Amino acid sequence: MKAALTGLLSCLLLFTNGMISYAEEKAEKTEEKAETSEVSEKFKVPNSVMNITKENTYPNPTQDLPYLQPSDLAQQLIDTSEVPIENPDLIRMLNETTISDAPLAFGYRATIYMGQWPLHYESSETSANWEYQKINTNMYDNRGGKAAHQIHYQQEAEKHVKGGLTAKIESAEDVKKMMLLKAMQKTNLPLSFQTIIGAGTKKDQVYNIAPKRLGYLYGYAPAINEKGKVTFGEVYLVLKGNKRSLVIKNVTSQGIGAWIPIQDHVSFGFVVSERPR
Template identity: 65%
Template sequence: MKLMRTALMVILAFFVATTGIHAQTSPKKESKPKTEKAPESTKDSSVKIPNSVLDIAKENTYPNSTQDQPYLQPSEWSQELIETSNVRIENPNLIRILNESTVNKAPTIGLRATIYLGEWPLNYASTETSPNWEYQKVNTNYFDNRGGKSNYQIHYLQEAQKVVKGGLTAKVPHADDVEKMMLIKAMDKSKLPLAFQTIVGAGTKKDQVYNISPKRLGYLYAYAPAINEKGKVTYGEVYLVMKGTKRSIVVKNVTSQGVGAWIPVQDHVHFGFMASESPR
């Protein structure tokens, strides 16, 4: 797939550069109605973090790299093309190919050409963004205070490094592109630091204290939380159509399919404390 996209990018750049089409000399097309646009709520949908979930970014002994939203800003020429499409285009990799194409300033009259750019996942519409604060258990701290005469205080100490991975819940075509679009939407909706992989380093600790009463055993469980993202991805065959000084994108054979993913919350841990009279 990567080789095919690289070849398409080179062919597109060469062809557009030699056709003499200039973005600024082309008349602007009237806006076309876009299909496959799922209405999304404009209300605040950010996820509320409970008190049992703590940020460990400063204490984490493994420095996770900050995951920025992988959104690529279209160039002026790319934006003009995207606006002509009959289907909404949000795929960062497709936008990158359009951005890296070159354009000659001199217009060419009488040109007629259609270039097939391949089948792409074009956009992702989110229908549900919900948290699971106990997505994966990463640590257990334990102390037996059955022989004690006063409260014993324990706190969180990560005993071993844990790698927490997310991913799509089912196989879909062009999974990498779909993951990027889902990550963008989930981060925007939840307002949480998300990544498909996060690591909790050994020796990470928090000073928050949990009391174990006498005659009891105490268990402090630590969980990595994650977002369950669900929605619909739209696919289509993309064509670059050029007629004289005009150019546009036409999408054919449009299909949609449901998709879901688990996306871990980076550098956050959910704590659950339990005290009991007998071992668990």
């Protein structure tokens, strides 16, 4: 009787723990879904912004910066560091590192200086400016007309739109890669530090200009403003016998910002006026 009661209590306890775990897992998934929805809503492309990938007469190369997967050894080394490591170039160097296990390595010690690196980037604010830079103006004077006149977007001249860091910083290219990766993950938008809109690019969307009015159709290149903090440190590979680890010394942090254009997108603003603007 006692054994049966004990077994019943054990089953009840397992069932209760299972229900608690299921409830916690469901709550976590709901919270993650809500956060994802909030992020996607924040960076939802407005109706005034149009994708011109197909129409662009200048074929921009796709910006592809996938997260570099560390090798087993690289991951083991990264896990020993007290400072997070996200720099793709440093991870690539660690992936190319080979350390053989030596059966008679007792007492062996070595410290290898691998240089000073930007180790990781922590984002604090990401926002969109849908009218980052004006790239085109289409205008028609219908002040002498008796009926509405229709115009549409046509790029008058080739336009290069460049982003960049807002301050000077060491290892700027490494920092830009980490900021670009973080911004792409947060916005799910096609980002690049440079995008080109080719001359003659058109869009079929029609805008009507009433009689006795001038119509102005402005085109803007949108961009993402990324702000955060970069952590730097001197990286040492330390070998003690068959043990290996990464030691980070002289850790410093620096605030940084960047403008990153949204590739192959144009934001339109249509204005009708009685007088020239």
